[in-house]
Amino acid sequence: MSALARLWAIALNTFREATRNRVLYVLVVFAALLMAFSVVLGELSLHEQTRVIKDLGLAGISGVGLVIALFLGVNLLSKELDRKTVFFVIPKPLHRHEFLAGKFVGLAVTLALLVAVMAATLAVVLALEGGLHDIALVRAEVLVLFELWLVVAVALLFSSFSSPYLSAMFTASLWVVGRNSGELRAFAEGKLSDTPIGALLSGVAAVLPDFHAFYVSGGMLGDATPVSIHGSFIGWGYVAQAGLYGAAYGGACLVIAALLFARRDFT
Amino acid sequence: MSVLSVEALRKTFVRGLARRRTEALRGVSFAVEPGEIFGFLGPNGAGKTTTIKILMGLIFASSGTARLFGTEVGRREAKQRLGYLPENPYFYDYLTVVELLDMVGRLHGLPAAQRRQRASALIEEVGLGHAAGRPLRSYSKGMLQRAGLAQALIGDPELVVLDEPMSGLDPIGRKEVRDIIVSLRRRGKTVFFSTHILSDATLLCDRVAILVRGELRDTGPLGQLLSPAIDGVEVLYTADDELGARIAAGPGQHERTSEGRVARVADLAAANAVAKAVLEGGGTLLSLAPHRQSLEELFVQEAAAPGRGAEAGS
Numbered sequence: 001m002s003a004l005a006r007l008w009a010i011a012l013n014t015f016r017e018a019t020r021n022r023v024l025y026v027l028v029v030f031a032a033l034l035m036a037f038s039v040v041l042g043e044l045s046l047h048e049q050t051r052v053i054k055d056l057g058l059a060g061i062s063g064v065g066l067v068i069a070l071f072l073g074v075n076l077l078s079k080e081l082d083r084k085t086v087f088f089v090i091p092k093p094l095h096r097h098e099f100l101a102g103k104f105v106g107l108a109v110t111l112a113l114l115v116a117v118m119a120a121t122l123a124v125v126l127a128l129e130g131g132l133h134d135i136a137l138v139r140a141e142v143l144v145l146f147e148l149w150l151v152v153a154v155a156l157l158f159s160s161f162s163s164p165y166l167s168a169m170f171t172a173s174l175w176v177v178g179r180n181s182g183e184l185r186a187f188a189e190g191k192l193s194d195t196p197i198g199a200l201l202s203g204v205a206a207v208l209p210d211f212h213a214f215y216v217s218g219g220m221l222g223d224a225t226p227v228s229i230h231g232s233f234i235g236w237g238y239v240a241q242a243g244l245y246g247a248a249y250g251g252a253c254l255v256i257a258a259l260l261f262a263r264r265d266f267t
Numbered sequence: 268m269s270v271l272s273v274e275a276l277r278k279t280f281v282r283g284l285a286r287r288r289t290e291a292l293r294g295v296s297f298a299v300e301p302g303e304i305f306g307f308l309g310p311n312g313a314g315k316t317t318t319i320k321i322l323m324g325l326i327f328a329s330s331g332t333a334r335l336f337g338t339e340v341g342r343r344e345a346k347q348r349l350g351y352l353p354e355n356p357y358f359y360d361y362l363t364v365v366e367l368l369d370m371v372g373r374l375h376g377l378p379a380a381q382r383r384q385r386a387s388a389l390i391e392e393v394g395l396g397h398a399a400g401r402p403l404r405s406y407s408k409g410m411l412q413r414a415g416l417a418q419a420l421i422g423d424p425e426l427v428v429l430d431e432p433m434s435g436l437d438p439i440g441r442k443e444v445r446d447i448i449v450s451l452r453r454r455g456k457t458v459f460f461s462t463h464i465l466s467d468a469t470l471l472c473d474r475v476a477i478l479v480r481g482e483l484r485d486t487g488p489l490g491q492l493l494s495p496a497i498d499g500v501e502v503l504y505t506a507d508d509e510l511g512a513r514i515a516a517g518p519g520q521h522e523r524t525s526e527g528r529v530a531r532v533a534d535l536a537a538a539n540a541v542a543k544a545v546l547e548g549g550g551t552l553l554s555l556a557p558h559r560q561s562l563e564e565l566f567v568q569e570a571a572a573p574g575r576g577a578e579a580g581s
């Protein structure tokens with residue numbers, strides 16, 4: 001109970017820090033502009049108007065969210081170290097892992113709010129153009145949020161032992177590979193199956209975070225069934241499954257980060 | 268039971284790929300008892316902040332033990348009873364002092380009403396009432412130091428650890444901090460603070476420890492560390508030239524200053540003889556000041572004694 005209160009004190013502070021950062025608002029405005037632009041683009045594409053708005057809107061939420069998650073995620077710890085605020089906060093009556101968890105939760109809450117704001121903007125734009133922000137789109141947005149949380153967990157892990165620049169590079173490369181995990185796996189199980197390289201690749205694909213699982217519209221799922229938010233989209237069951245996967249993977253990242261953080265000298 | 272203690276504490280920093288080693292602490296032991304104001308003195312780079320950081324659980328000792336309230340450092344239960352002001356405090360500069368105190372109050376597990384009430388009382392006590400609504404980013408160094416003091420006290424700690432609490436403060440601010448420290452002792456708290464401003468230590472401390480280049484040189488009440496013996500007496504007087512010349516012919520050193528004539532003699536008996544001669548010869552006695560070793564001199568003397576350090580360090 002009081003452990004939760006302490007965690008929340010750190011989370012609230014992290015939330016305040018993020019929401020008092022102007023860059024955040026610039027990026028959200030950018031997402032809104034992207035949606036406005038999608039209306040113009042939609043006009044050009046005759047009957048496909050709401051389709052274009054949905055596709056671009058979802059991509060905008062994901063893209064802007066990823067930039068913010070990466071940027072704030074890799075700085076979550078290093079900022080405390082650079083600005084020497086750790087000297088103030090670590091001697092307070094809380095455990096180091098509570099501090100780390102609080103930082104994560106604070107950014108997770110910030111991102112949830114951000115996705116909600118951008119989703120609401122998308123809903124308004126859609127309504128103005130006679131479209132509907134349907135439940136399939138909500139599922140897609142929840143998946144986007146899960147992906148952002150996982151990105152933050154990975155970024156936090158890297159930043160617990162390397163500089164923000166390196167952490168950003170590591171996390172971004174992992175994300176690129178993870179988004180294309182399907183291709184990697186297909187490659188490993190197709191042409192290269194039964195070769196050592198194939199085995200290595202499928203091993204890598206199994207260990208790396210499967211970011212593709214969180215952005216499925218317009219792609220293929222498992223046994224090559226096409227999914228799209230316009231037609232047959234995944235159900236809540238899939239969302240829950242992806243969420244569990246993210247929780248397990250992200251949780252492991254946070255535990256390792258906490259172990260690394262626990263014995264560190266703050267000089 | 269000691270409130271704070273370190274035993275044979277060592278810390279070696281290892282830097283960079285070349286693994287360059289700096290021995291910041293070379294076996295330091297001392298203990299702070301409940302209810303005392305303990306001064307931790309030493310010149311720049313002596314290892315004061317390093318010792319405090321180990322006690323605060325920020326860095327780990329290379330060997331030796333550091334305890335708070337009888338338990339190994341880093342335990343949450345011990346930190347609950349502790350207030351700490353870092354050296355050159357850095358806080359979340361986007362917060363106001365009210366928000367900062369609220370956050371620390373939450374970490375100490377205080378209910379909301381108590382957080383509010385203590386925060387506003389402390390903000391007044393450290394004299395930040397006029398700036399309570401401003402982000403800390405806009406604070407001057409002295410104002411930050413005051414905010415730091417307030418956040419160290421919001422949990423109503425039994426032990427207050429202050430790393431250079433007077434740095435960056437004007438004379439009025441220094442006096443206010445001294446008053447706060449004294450009032451903490453009156454309320455039964457223990458105060459441990461580091462400083463190299465000797466007059467502050469002289470005014471405040473029940474006991475001090477003097478640290479030089481990672482080694483403890485002395486611990487004890489200031490009065491005992493300072494030699495109680497008088498090492499000279501200064502007599503200030505006015506007299507006409509004839510009387511002045513007569514006195515100057517006696518023992519001691521003599522000179523004329525804008526205030527009058529000064530005789531520096533070895534002991535009180537000699538000083539009394541000078542005073543008698545002044546009065547009997549029709550002069551005026553202005554002052555008679557016995558001179559004892561000051562903390563400042565002790566400090567310089569200790570810091571300039573490298574031989575002892577090398578012996579104990581190996």
Ligand SMILES: Nc1ncnc2c1ncn2[C@@H]1O[C@H](COP(=O)(O)OP(=O)(O)OP(=O)(O)O)[C@@H](O)[C@H]1O
Binds near residue numbers: 280311312313315
């Ligand atoms: N992170 C570090 N890496 C290497 N050496 C360090 C580190 N931190 C401190 N030192 C060294 O340890 C010694 C003690 O430093 P410390 O900061 O404890 O001194 P101090 O007594 O607090 O001095 P000051 O009065 O200037 O604050 C110094 O020689 C310093 O250079």
Ligand SMILES: [Mg+2]
Binds near residue numbers: 315316317354430
């Ligand atoms: Mg220091």
